Amino acid sequence: MNNIKFTSKDFMSDQNARWCAGCGDHAFLKSLQKAMAKLNVAPWNTEVISGIGCSSRLPYYVNAYCFHTIHGRALAVATGAKVANPDKSVWTISGDGDGLAIGGNHFIHAIRRNIDINMILLNNKIYGLTKGQYSPTSDRGFISKSSPYGTIEDPFNPAELAIGARGRFFARCVASDIDGTVDVLLAAANHKGTSVVEVLQNCVIFNDGTHDAIATKELRRKNAIYLMHGKPMLFGDDNQYGLVQDGFGLKVAKIGEDGVTMENVLVHDAHCQDNTLHMKLAMMEGPDFPVALGVIREVEAPTYDAATVQQIEEVKAAKKYHNFAELLLTNDTWEIK
Amino acid sequence: MKDKIMVKHLDTVVVLFSGDSGDGMQLAGNMFSSISAVLGNDICTFPDYPAEIRAPHGSLGGVSGYRVHIGAEKVYTPGDKCDVLVAMNPAALKTQIKYLTPKSTIIIDTDTFDEMELTKAQFNTDDPFAELGIKNEVIAAPITSMCKESLKGMGLDNKSMVRCKNMMALGLVCWLFNRPVDYAEKLLRAKFAKKPLVAEANVKVLNDGYNYGHNIHASITTTYSIETENREKGMYTDISGNKATAYGLIAAAEKAGLELYLGSYPITPATDILHELAKHKSLGVKTVQCEDEISGCASAIGAAFAGDLAVTTTSGPGVCLKSEAINLAVMAELPLVIIDVQRGGPSTGLPTKSEQTDLLQVLYGRNGESPVPVIAASSPTDCFDSIYQACKVAVEHMTPVFFLSDAFIANGSAAWKLPNLKEYPDIKPHYVLPEQKNNWSPYNRDSHTMARYWAVPGMEGYTHVIGGLEKSSTTGAICYDPGNHEKMVSYRQEKINRIVNEIPDLEIFGDQDADLLVVGWGGTFGHLYSAVALMREAGKKVAFVHFHWISPLPKNTADVLRKFKKIVVAEQNSGQLAGYLRMKIENLPHIYQYNKIQGQPFQVKSLKDAFTKIMEDA
Numbered sequence: 019m020n021n022i023k024f025t026s027k028d029f030m031s032d033q034n035a036r037w038c039a040g041c042g043d044h045a046f047l048k049s050l051q052k053a054m055a056k057l058n059v060a061p062w063n064t065e066v067i068s069g070i071g072c073s074s075r076l077p078y079y080v081n082a083y084c085f086h087t088i089h090g091r092a093l094a095v096a097t098g099a100k101v102a103n104p105d106k107s108v109w110t111i112s113g114d115g116d117g118l119a120i121g122g123n124h125f126i127h128a129i130r131r132n133i134d135i136n137m138i139l140l141n142n143k144i145y146g147l148t149k150g151q152y153s154p155t156s157d158r159g160f161i162s163k164s165s166p167y168g169t170i171e172d173p174f175n176p177a178e179l180a181i182g183a184r185g186r187f188f189a190r191c192v193a194s195d196i197d198g199t200v201d202v203l204l205a206a207a208n209h210k211g212t213s214v215v216e217v218l219q220n221c222v223i224f225n226d227g228t229h230d231a232i233a234t235k236e237l238r239r240k241n242a243i244y245l246m247h248g249k250p251m252l253f254g255d256d257n258q259y260g261l262v263q264d265g266f267g268l269k270v271a272k273i274g275e276d277g278v279t280m281e282n283v284l285v286h287d288a289h290c291q292d293n294t295l296h297m298k299l300a301m302m303e304g305p306d307f308p309v310a311l312g313v314i315r316e317v318e319a320p321t322y323d324a325a326t327v328q329q330i331e332e333v334k335a336a337k338k339y340h341n342f343a344e345l346l347l348t349n350d351t352w353e354i355k
Numbered sequence: 356m357k358d359k360i361m362v363k364h365l366d367t368v369v370v371l372f373s374g375d376s377g378d379g380m381q382l383a384g385n386m387f388s389s390i391s392a393v394l395g396n397d398i399c400t401f402p403d404y405p406a407e408i409r410a411p412h413g414s415l416g417g418v419s420g421y422r423v424h425i426g427a428e429k430v431y432t433p434g435d436k437c438d439v440l441v442a443m444n445p446a447a448l449k450t451q452i453k454y455l456t457p458k459s460t461i462i463i464d465t466d467t468f469d470e471m472e473l474t475k476a477q478f479n480t481d482d483p484f485a486e487l488g489i490k491n492e493v494i495a496a497p498i499t500s501m502c503k504e505s506l507k508g509m510g511l512d513n514k515s516m517v518r519c520k521n522m523m524a525l526g527l528v529c530w531l532f533n534r535p536v537d538y539a540e541k542l543l544r545a546k547f548a549k550k551p552l553v554a555e556a557n558v559k560v561l562n563d564g565y566n567y568g569h570n571i572h573a574s575i576t577t578t579y580s581i582e583t584e585n586r587e588k589g590m591y592t593d594i595s596g597n598k599a600t601a602y603g604l605i606a607a608a609e610k611a612g613l614e615l616y617l618g619s620y621p622i623t624p625a626t627d628i629l630h631e632l633a634k635h636k637s638l639g640v641k642t643v644q645c646e647d648e649i650s651g652c653a654s655a656i657g658a659a660f661a662g663d664l665a666v667t668t669t670s671g672p673g674v675c676l677k678s679e680a681i682n683l684a685v686m687a688e689l690p691l692v693i694i695d696v697q698r699g700g701p702s703t704g705l706p707t708k709s710e711q712t713d714l715l716q717v718l719y720g721r722n723g724e725s726p727v728p729v730i731a732a733s734s735p736t737d738c739f740d741s742i743y744q745a746c747k748v749a750v751e752h753m754t755p756v757f758f759l760s761d762a763f764i765a766n767g768s769a770a771w772k773l774p775n776l777k778e779y780p781d782i783k784p785h786y787v788l789p790e791q792k793n794n795w796s797p798y799n800r801d802s803h804t805m806a807r808y809w810a811v812p813g814m815e816g817y818t819h820v821i822g823g824l825e826k827s828s829t830t831g832a833i834c835y836d837p838g839n840h841e842k843m844v845s846y847r848q849e850k851i852n853r854i855v856n857e858i859p860d861l862e863i864f865g866d867q868d869a870d871l872l873v874v875g876w877g878g879t880f881g882h883l884y885s886a887v888a889l890m891r892e893a894g895k896k897v898a899f900v901h902f903h904w905i906s907p908l909p910k911n912t913a914d915v916l917r918k919f920k921k922i923v924v925a926e927q928n929s930g931q932l933a934g935y936l937r938m939k940i941e942n943l944p945h946i947y948q949y950n951k952i953q954g955q956p957f958q959v960k961s962l963k964d965a966f967t968k969i970m971e972d973a
Contacts, residue, residue, distance in 0.1 A: 031820070033832060062815045067657070070823075077820050078833065083812040085660050086822025087653070088683050094650035098657030098665065099812075101641055102616050106661070106812045124653075127646035330636045337637035342606045345638060346773045349592040350542070352393040 026051040028061055031081045042193035042219030043073050046140060049196050050109075051080065053203035059107045066109045067096045069116035072147050073140035073219070076111045090121030093128040096135050097322075104323040107207065108135040114155040115145050118174050122154075126183035132211040133322040136203070139176055139214065140193070142221040143228050150224035162224075177300030180214045181293050181315060187211060188300060189313040192232055193219040198244065198311060205313045211321045218309075231304050232311075243308040245299065247288040247316070250280065253308050260284070261299075268298050270307060288316040367426035369434030370528060372521075373451045374443025376409055376419045379521030383441075384421025385768075386525060390538050391425040392593045392770045395586060399424045399735075399881065401433035401956060402766045406623070406706045413467075413475035418450045428586075431734075431881030433767060435958040439531065441524050443467060443498070445476035445483050452487055460492045462527060464520065466499035496567060498523045505563045506556050515553065519560040526564020536565050587772060594771040596735035596764035596878075597624075600694060601631035603739040605638055606774070607746030608664045611782035616658035617642045618651040619668045623706045624762040625696035628668045652677035652693070659689040660821075662811030664746060668694040671713045672703065674720070681755055682721045685847065687821045688798075688807045690749035690756075690784075692742070693717075697761040699954045708954025709763035711877050711927040717757040718906055718935065724844045726851040728752075729906040731759040733880035736771045738764065741903060743779060744858075750784040752854055753806040757906075761927075763956050764878040785809050792816035796831035798843075805850035855907040861900045861915050865891055869898035871970045872919035876902035876932050879957055883925055886962035895970065902932070913940045923969050925949035925962065947972075 029051040037043045054064060064082040068074035070089035077084035083106075087095045092110040100108045117125050117139045128137065144162065145151040151164035155176065159168040180188050187209045191199040199217065206213035218229045227233075232242045243253040243261070251261040252273075260283035262271045271278040290296070296315040303309060339345050372384040381402055388398045401422040410417030424434040436456045442448040444467040455461070473483060480486050484493065498520050505523075506516040522543070529536050540558050547554035594602070608615035619629045619642065633642045641663070645651040652667045659665035669677060674695050684691040697713045699705025717729050728748055732741040738760055745758040787795060787808040797819040800807050810817035819831060827834035828842050863872075865887055875883040880901050887899040900915055902908070916922060916936065922944055924933035930948045937946060947969050951957060 060815070061818050063813060065661070065812050067660075077822070080820075081818050083660075083810075083818055084820035084822075085657075085687070086820060086824065087656070088679055088823050091649065091653040091680060091683075094645070094653035095657035095660070097643065097645075097650070098616060098618055098654030098659075098663075099661040100657075101643055101654070102614065102658035102663040102665070103661035103812055123646050124650055127650070326641060330639055330641070333636035334639075340637055342602075342609045342638070342776055345602070345605065345635065346592070349594075350389065350393070351590045351592045351773065352395070353590050354395055354586045354588050 024055045024058055024060065026055045029054045029081050031079050033078045035079045036075065037072060038223055040222040041072070042142065042221070043076065043140065045196060046193045046199065046217055046219060047076055047079055049199035050076075050203060052196070053200045053207065056200070056204060057107070057207050063105075064107045064109070065096070065099055066111060067092050067099060068111040069121060070147070071113040071116045071145070072221075073111055073113040074116055090116055090119070091124065092116070093121060093124040093135070093137065097128060097131070097133055100133055100135055100323050101326055104134070104327055110135055110137050112137070112139055114139065114141045114143060114153045114176075118154040118176065118179065126179065129180055129183040129185045129212045129214065131322040132184075132186060132319050134210055134212070134324070136206045136213045137215065138217060140217045140219045141176060142219045142225055143173075144221050144225035146221045146224055175301055176214070176216045177314065178297065181297050181300065185212070185214055185315065186317045186319050187213040187313070188216070188296070188315045189213070190216045190218065190300070190309075190311050192229060192238065192311065193217050194233060195235070195238065202312060205316065209316055210324070211319055232309055238311070241304055241308055242311050245286045245288070245310055245312040245314055247286055247313065250283040250285050252283060268302070268307070288313050291317055366428065367424060367430055367434070368439070368532065369422060369424045369437040370439045370441070371420055371422045371437035371451060371454055372441045372524070373418055373420040373447035374441070374521070375412060375446065376405060376407070376417045377412070378419070378443045379518065380419050380441075380443065381421050383521040383525045384423050386539055386542055387528060388423045388425070388768060389542060389593050390529065390534050391423070392591065393538050394534065396425040397428065397430045397586065398593065398768065398770050399430045399433050400768045401763065404707055411475075413444055413446055413472050415446045415450055415476060418447050420447070420451060431885045432959060433956065435960050439528065441528065443520070443524065445473050445478055448483060449476050449478070449487065452489065455489070455491060457491065460494065460531070461489070462494045462496065462524065464498035464524070465495045466497050494527070494571075496527065501563065501567065502560055505560055509556055510552065511556055515556070519557050522557045522561040523564040526561040527568045530565045530568030536561050590773045591770050592773060593768050594735060595627070595766060595768040596732065596738040596760055597627035597696065597766070598631050599736055599738035599771065600732075600742050600758070600760060600765070601628050603742035604632065604664070604666055604692070604746065605635060605640065606739070606776055606779065607743045607782055610776060610779060611664060611746065611750055611784055613662070613664040613750070613784060615640045615666070616655060616663040617666045617668065618645050618654035618658065619643070620645050620648045620651045620673065622648070622670045622673050624698055624765050625668045625670050625673075625694065627765070628694060628696070648673040648676035649680060652680040655691055656680060656684050656687070656689060659684070659691050660687075662809075664692070664750060665690065666692040666694065668696070670696050670698045671700045671716065674713060674716055678721050681727065682723065682725050683823050684755040685721070685725050685727060686823050688753045688847070690753055690809070692745050692749050692756055692758060694742070694758045694760065696765045697759060705954040707762060709761045709878065709927065709956065710952060710954060711761060711879070712931070712952070713759065714876075714905065714928065714931040715935070717759065724848065726848045727755050727757055727906065728851055728854055728904070729757040729759065730904050731877035731902065732764060733877060733901060733903060735764050735767050735769045737880070739771070739774065747780065747782045748854055748857070750782060751806070752804055752850060753785050753809060754850065759877055761878040786811070787814065787817050795819075796829065797821050798826055798828055798831045800846065804853055805846055852907055855910050858904045858907070858909055860911040861902070861909045863898050863900055863915060865898035866896045867898065867918070869896045869919060871897045871921045871923060871966060872916070873897060873899045873966060874902070874916070874922055874924045874932070874936075875899070876905060876926065879925065879927060882957035882959055882962060885959045886966060889959065889963055890966060895967065897966065897970070905932070905935070908939060916940060916943055920944055921947065921969060923947040923949055923966060925957070927951055927957070
């Protein structure tokens with residue numbers, strides 16, 4: 019692993035990306051290719067599987083074994099691909115509609131099974147490819163072509179759904195933040211099990227500015243918090259704010275005010291089995307709280323694909339028949355002479 | 356004493372075990388068929404059970420039946436009528452009366468023919484036989500009370516004792532047919548290996564039933580004997596269609612050098628294939644019970660993308676859900692085997708009953724021009740050979756393939772000569788070639804078969820992208836060019852058309868110059884064959900062809916059909932194959948139709964009568 023063999027270029031296909039100028043997907047693609055190069059897994063040992071939607075066009079622009087499938091089913095396809103060929107690195111690319119609306123069932127069950135895939139959810143809170151309808155992550159009251167008077171339903175928070183489905187890994191990043199995204203993608207790839215990465219991504223055409231509060235480095239310092247395992251939960255231009263416990267909840271406090279010291283600031287424990295605090299962190303939103311970025315939860319658990327292999331090995335060792343001819347003879351047979 | 360009984364030699368016999376869903380009739384029937392098979396008889400069975408796991412006790416809707424047809428020579432159907440009816444309760448008697456002939460013997464458990472049970476079965480009097488007008492010979496045995504008496508003191512609770520009554524009935528039937536019970540004892544001891552007390556109780560009751568038959572012989576005029584004749588030499592086992600399907604998949608994977616992947620969601624009557632394959636991890640079989648039908652199919656497509664022999668199993672309602680994913684396999688040109696064990700439809704329909712109503716759905720039930728090969732199995736044992744062919748076509752021609760079975764052959768069983776895999780044709784997955792390395796696009800095609808090449812993750816020099824969008828026939832990139840689309844549509848069709856070069860021609864049974872050609876497909880083979888054979892014995896000039904491959908149609912289809920003056924297509928739907936043939940082949944003689952959609956197998960006699968009438972029709 020010391021000799022870096024691959025560069026971002028090795029993961030670029032010969033196709034030009036056809037997303038709109040200014041679309042957050044361009045930046046994400048760059049981050050993904052960077053992360054893949056750093057992971058040093060060969061393109062031919064890498065699979066990228068997507069559903070339908072703007073973001074799901076991404077496999078066309080990656081040099082790997084790529085599969086642009088059907089709406090909502092990327093995770094189902096990836097599940098079969100990983101079980102069939104467990105030593106390959108499998109990525110899925112979905113949007114908020116693809117992953118959480120039509121593909122919602124596969125989303126929760128892939129996570130529950132804990133199959134070792136890296137699940138990327140590009141969340142722009144809108145249906146872009148069908149030209150601007152509200153999605154399952156659009157805020158209540160959101161006005162779109164299919165909700166001209168505002169939506170009358172509440173959105174999913176992907177983290178809440180993922181952790182509620184027994185998610186063992188959840189991370190969040192902002193598409194325009196290349197370094198932050200690469201870090202999170204590397205952590206996701208190195209985690210054994212289903213790694214859910216929510217990428218906050220801007221749709222310039224139909225939902226421009228939806229993530230404006232955390233769009234730039236400066237704004238993220240103010241309105242977001244980068245969580246790092248083992249590090250105190252600090253944010254602000256000079257890390258002057260921290261997250262402290264407030265009863266069963268969280269509170270933003272200024273260090274040095276109201277008797278709050280560094281002692282009071284919570285230290286992030288991504289590896290804690292209990293997901294209560296992870297859920298609270300993931301659910302934070304402005305203006306009262308910073309948006310949590312980075313690896314929010316990362317706990318070890320048996321993976322489905324490894325368990326499949328293990329079970330096959332165990333049964334092979336226990337059973338006496340190992341080919342078709344031997345299988346036949348396990349039946350009650352009789353001979354006609 | 357036994358030698359004093361008149362032993363009647365028969366060519367074939369049909370025994371129908373029936374009772375309440377919880378009475379264990381499926382087990383009793385299954386064991387009787389195994390016992391007979393071991394003695395060298397040919398067998399054909401038909402389990403007929405309600406969709407409810409436990410319908411209200413004693414109700415007409417809760418009757419579960421298991422028909423066993425045993426023969427000295429080959430038997431092709433589970434029989435129209437029964438020679439012996441076991442009716443464990445009044446509801447069974449009432450519902451199964453339609454299978455009686457005047458000569459049938461009836462065995463009843465008198466303990467269940469009380470006022471309460473008679474009322475549940477909607478009898479109005481206390482004499483169900485008079486009420487139904489039954490004048491048959493009846494063996495009226497107090498099966499439940501004998502069971503309890505026999506097992507008293509063994510340490511079983513009342514419920515467990517009563518549960519053994521199916522073995523009492525089986526013992527009685529074994530006596531009636533001169534079947535020694537030792538093999539049944541062996542089966543029971545194996546089945547209840549972990550519950551020795553239950554095993555011994557069942558064995559005891561089985562013998563008691565046999566001895567009871569022996570001791571009361573005076574009241575019965577006949578016992579039967581079925582000898583064995585003319586069976587092909589070799590090792591045999593008893594196999595159901597679903598199990599044969601699972602075995603065929605395992606065999607094909609081994610022959611192809613591929614790992615077997617099944618993505619599935621439980622659905623009647625296909626689930627037993629999942630059960631069977633899930634057992635065989637020692638053969639490396641991977642089964643994933645998915646969150647839904649869509650995922651079952653989509654995950655199989657993922658497994659195909661990643662290089663496995665990929666399969667999904669379902670029934671009609673599941674095919675509806677999988678259709679979009681199947682089309683992805685059509686477009687991505689990946690090998691996929693889709694197993695549809697047909698049941699009564701539409702919607703939830705008749706989940707445990709048999710129909711052939713999914714033919715047009717699997718041929719055409721997808722958006723766009725979407726050709727998919729379709730093969731239909733003709734009997735429980737043919738499930739093995741047909742699924743093997745389906746797998747071969749899928750991986751050699753890079754296409755999804757539909758395999759049609761139905762509840763009748765899936766649950767039915769027959770004696771099966773153990774196959775020798777060495778005698779089966781090779782299966783060669785259509786992998787990319789070394790000379791294509793670094794100079795390959797995913798829609799390059801084999802000029803003979805038109806199949807694209809399979810590049811599996813891990814192969815260096817063949818990274819690529821495939822998907823549901825139309826692709827350029829040359830570069831494989833997304834392409835909306837009108838001419839390219841039309842070309843790709845025709846390529847996909849031509850690829851399926853060319854499979855015709857590898858499938859067998861239709862075979863004509865019977866007279867080449869017959870006055871009538873009977874045409875069938877799928878699980879009705881046994882009934883149609885038997886009907887035609889009987890007609891020929893009666894001197895009628897009649898012929899029969901049976902389709903396995905329906906897409907593409909065998910090469911000689913048009914020639915064969917045009918040879919005859921009259922054609923009748925017999926199927927368990929409203930005329931789906933008949934319509935398909937009319938559409939596909941011009942200048943056909945008039946096609947008559949014989950259609951039954953009652954969720955039940957054909958009746959040989961009804962077929963014979965209907966075909967004879969068509970022959971007489973000017």
